[in-house]
Amino acid sequence: MIDNVNGVVLGVFVFLFLLVTVLGFAAARWRRADLDSLDEWGLGGRGFGTFIAWFLIGGDIYTAYTFIAVPATLYAGSAVGFFAVPYTIVVYPLIFLFLPRLWSVSHRHGYVTPADFVQGRYDSRGLALAVALTGILATMPYIALQLVGMEVVLQVMGIGTTSDSWFVNHLPLFIAFAVLAAYTYSSGLRAPALIAFVKDTLIYIVIIVAVLYIPSQVGGWDHIFATVTDSFDTFNAENADAIAAGEATPKAIMPPDVAQWAYASLALGSALALFMYPHSVTGVLSTRSRSVIRRNAALLPAYSFLLGLLALLGFVAIAAGVKVENPQQSVPQLFEEQFSPWFAGVAFAAIVIGALVPAAIMSIAAANLWTRNVYRAFINRAATPQQEATQSKVVSLLVKFGALVFVLALSKDFAINLQLLGGVWILQTLPAIVIGLYTRWLHRWALLAGWAVGMAYGTWLAYGVASPVQEHFGGPLVNFPGTETKVYIALIAFIANLLVAVALTFVFRAMKLDEGVDQTHPQDFHADMGDAGVDPELRPEVAPHA
């Protein structure tokens, strides 16, 4: 199984992996508390300060898959992939504005998930269920992609490619997964929070070294951009016929004029979708106070800087002569060729650990949704905190197992397609959550109808996209209705969703349909740590009002 693996690379890699495994289990004792409640297991005691939250949310948003997929798009000649940078700029002002309100109302009422808020605000278990199921559905393929990212690294290391046995080939992935599942089960959100320190430190070191060292080895940025331009021009000239026939996509180092709307809409749509994902809400709700969120909105862009530099490594790989069939292997392969073995080991460990952190948070978030908005809402309405915690722990295992089956049984392309759909789907929960933070004007049934239309329309649009290699789900862009301009599907579906929600609100109000009882009070959206109902005892390291 490991015949052609460099011993030093493997040694460093295994050492770091063992280190985070120990940390993961030790996390159960960190800020010691009774882990038999969802506040403790699923939100880490709601007591994380600015420093920890920075690592946790950073580890949550900038996943291993991001670090592999974004440079891969540039390597493959699609500069539109660089939209990840404006996307991760645009998202923070939005977090700054919206999420402190969600934090306040969630603390006052003990909400653990975004669907909890929707339930409390709109008094509709149906709408809350829709939000919860969308969250679970969108999160599963996201977890699966973390596994895809992990496997890419293992392949470049030479692990799991040489044996004829399917089981032996996938054994390293099974081990990594079993370990992840075990410490998430025992430590909850504390595990990824603690491991994120190691992960982010490693990632920072690796990327800073990579962007300072490798370009100079390859001949400097001038030379890199010139080489890449030549390489793309050559490709376009050689494949001119195929491009004209629509069988190949032309390559470019920058988005062509016609792709500018695509670029902007991908950035905006992804930014709006990002903080609707259950795992980002989980990260945000685990913080100690409103100001922690705002401070982090100003501090987290440091990761975006890293991502921008990392994305360009896709071009560096071309200039360095890296030749791989699967573009996702370009950056790991670049590391393997350019770094000394021990540092390559550090780099690979950084990416794999970088997959474990978000995978853990995502599975916790999905499990919380299940527990609060399906189990407690429909199955056991009198669930005790302990039953809730047990339920979540077990479901977090199932979710991860499901993601594993996904990656192994279905094609990787399928996981990537579903991830694309996940973005389209999760954005459809925005009206209920974000607009609900400000006003209850939209009627609950209108929101539900808008959600259903957005989901169906978005899925149908995505189904109809063909690419040179796939008949369906070939990409995230379609022509905006009535135009020839390509735009991100999620945004088009979102607009349809909003139109339906607004139109039906007028209808339902005219019909005087019951609007339900609002559990929240205007003051709830401003409450901060220590105010009545926002319990400081959740800070385990400080006695109340010490």
Place this chain on the structure above:
Amino acid sequence: MLIIALLAPAVAIPLWVPLYDRVDPRLGGFPFFFWFQIAMIGVAVVLTSLALVVAAKVTRLDRVAHGLSPEPPDAS
């Protein structure tokens, strides 16, 4: 309102693609397209930090307007 005015450019400029989808002027070998967006990260950080200062004041007013004490009892 001041907060929104501060944050608006950090959202609008990165989405205004025609503004920066060009090669020149280059900086240190980087086409404008790339270095401009990376520089925008710094601009966004500065704007968000300013908004943070303003928000501290606005939050106090908001809290009083909603019947809460000006400072959270357990500020941290």
